[in-house]
Amino acid sequence: xxxxxxxxxxxxxxxxxxxxxxxxxxxxxxxxxxxxxxxxxxxxxxxxxxxxxxxxxxxxxxxxxxxxxxxxxxxxxxxxxxxxxxxxxxxxxxxxxxxxxxxxxxxxxxxxxxxxxxxxxxxxxxxxxxxxxxxxxxxxxxxxxxxxxxxxxxxxxxxxxxxxxxxxxxxxxxxxxxxxxxxxxxxx
Amino acid sequence: xxxxxxxxxxxxxxxxxxxxxxxxxxxxxxxxxxxxxxxxxxxxxxxxxxxxxxxxxxxxxxxxxxxxxxxxxxxxxxxxxxxxxxxxxxxxxxxxxxxxxxxxxxxxxxxxxxxxxxxxxxxxxxxxxxxxxxxxxxxxxxxxxxxxxxxxxxxxxxxxxxxxxxxxxxxxxxxxxxxxxxxxxxxxxxxxxxxxxxxxxxxxxxxxxxxxxxxxxxxxxxxxxxxxxxxxxxxxxxxxxxxxxxxxxxxxxxxxxxxxxxxxxxxxx
Numbered sequence: 369x370x371x372x373x374x375x376x377x378x379x380x381x382x383x384x385x386x387x388x389x390x391x392x393x394x395x396x397x398x399x400x401x402x403x404x405x406x407x408x409x410x411x412x413x414x415x416x417x418x419x420x421x422x423x424x425x426x427x428x429x430x431x432x433x434x435x436x437x438x439x440x441x442x443x444x445x446x447x448x449x450x451x452x453x454x455x456x457x458x459x460x461x462x463x464x465x466x467x468x469x470x471x472x473x474x475x476x477x478x479x480x481x482x483x484x485x486x487x488x489x490x491x492x493x494x495x496x497x498x499x500x501x502x503x504x505x506x507x508x509x510x511x512x513x514x515x516x517x518x519x520x521x522x523x524x525x526x527x528x529x530x531x532x533x534x535x536x537x538x539x540x541x542x543x544x545x546x547x548x549x550x551x552x553x554x555x556x
Numbered sequence: 557x558x559x560x561x562x563x564x565x566x567x568x569x570x571x572x573x574x575x576x577x578x579x580x581x582x583x584x585x586x587x588x589x590x591x592x593x594x595x596x597x598x599x600x601x602x603x604x605x606x607x608x609x610x611x612x613x614x615x616x617x618x619x620x621x622x623x624x625x626x627x628x629x630x631x632x633x634x635x636x637x638x639x640x641x642x643x644x645x646x647x648x649x650x651x652x653x654x655x656x657x658x659x660x661x662x663x664x665x666x667x668x669x670x671x672x673x674x675x676x677x678x679x680x681x682x683x684x685x686x687x688x689x690x691x692x693x694x695x696x697x698x699x700x701x702x703x704x705x706x707x708x709x710x711x712x713x714x715x716x717x718x719x720x721x722x723x724x725x726x727x728x729x730x731x732x733x734x735x736x737x738x739x740x741x742x743x744x745x746x747x748x749x750x751x752x753x754x755x756x757x758x759x760x761x762x763x764x765x766x767x768x769x770x771x772x773x774x775x776x777x778x779x780x781x782x783x784x785x786x787x788x789x790x791x792x793x794x795x796x797x798x799x800x801x802x803x804x805x806x807x808x809x810x811x812x813x814x815x816x817x818x819x820x821x822x823x824x825x
Binding site: 385386388390406407469472508509510511512513514515521 | 612613625626669670672673677679682685686687688689690691741742743745746749
């Protein structure tokens with residue numbers, strides 16, 4: 369019984385190397401990772417002029433599906449502080465991470481109803497009033513490693529204008545290249 | 557094939573060496589002399605991994621900051637041996653030579669995706685929403701040619717058994733003996749897919765091979781005796797494209813060691 373549990377756990381984590389982050393800096397957007405579709409587990413955006421990027425220590429992304437809403441949480445650092453950006457998208461409820469392909473080549477207008485974005489800096493969470501913005505999922509790939517279906521790679525861009533502390537700000541040049549698998553996909 | 561070529565070279569070397577030993581030292585002066593060169597050396601082609609070989613974390617093509625344990629390396633080398641006959645005009649200190657050369661090229665892509673892994677991820681398919689990676693330990697390629705080298709040598713400085721020379725050369729393949737590409741998978745069960753994966757990722761290598769090069773070297777030995785030659789290739793260029801299916805090669809360097817054996821019977825003609 370114990371052996372079965374251990375073997376099962378190993379199988380889930382067989383490709384741990386694909387869950388770690390590979391940060392390759394964009395030569396045109398200093399401080400941000402390059403846009404890629406390799407499942408490098410990185411993201412980045414400028415919050416005004418400060419780079420908000422994924423880190424080695426935090427799991428960069430989690431996808432949580434509750435009933436009919438998909439939450440994409442990007443967790444990283446900005447000037448050393450913990451920052452979390454959360455997109456909530458109603459109308460998408462993939463049962464498994466392989467079903468995320470429904471988002472392939474999809475542009476989501478963040479100003480439409482059923483969309484919400486929150487920004488958490490340290491312990492302070494702000495529900496963002498979106499002036500303008502979109503989340504663009506360029507590509508979702510089901511990844512086979514040595515002919516075994518392993519995880520899903522989701523890549524795309526995001527931009528938005530909003531208010532923070534009563535001041536308009538822009539979250540710009542956002543890009544993500546995320547591997548979504550057993551360890552960061554939740555449906556409950 | 558390698559054994560046959562080396563045995564042949566060795567036999568010819570022995571015969572010529574004995575013949576040279578039998579000739580009187582300081583052979584009679586003439587307008588020109590002829591030599592046989594027995595040569596061997598190494599070539600170091602320089603280039604990058606082909607764009608259609610998609611390797612995760614292969615970012616060497618442009619300058620970026622990277623945070624990753626992974627490392628991918630591409631190496632290529634060539635080894636060769638040959639025989640050339642040279643006609644050397646003393647007045648102009650210049651010789652023209654041609655012959656046959658056997659070249660064996662090898663190239664390899666190896667690396668690891670993380671410190672705890674002895675493999676890298678090769679992306680070999682992207683169809684619809686499905687992307688396929690293979691865990692690969694290394695990819696290798698070998699090519700063998702018989703070529704005809706043509707070389708023009710100029711020896712401007714010759715003092716007391718030491719001569720400095722420069723050379724311009726070109727070579728053209730006569731025979732393409734064998735070309736093979738191989739993938740070493742981390743999971744042996746992937747071996748059955750090797751041909752299919754190679755078909756998808758590799759560029760067919762050119763059946764012909766041709767180079768243009770220049771060398772500079774030094775020779776040791778007196779006239780009428782066997783001379784020992786060391787020469788270095790200046791960056792040479794490949795005239796034919798797609799000489800390798802895994803790497804895009806820009807130029808090559810290398811060195812050559814050779815014996816220059818005088819053939820006296822021509823001097824009296």
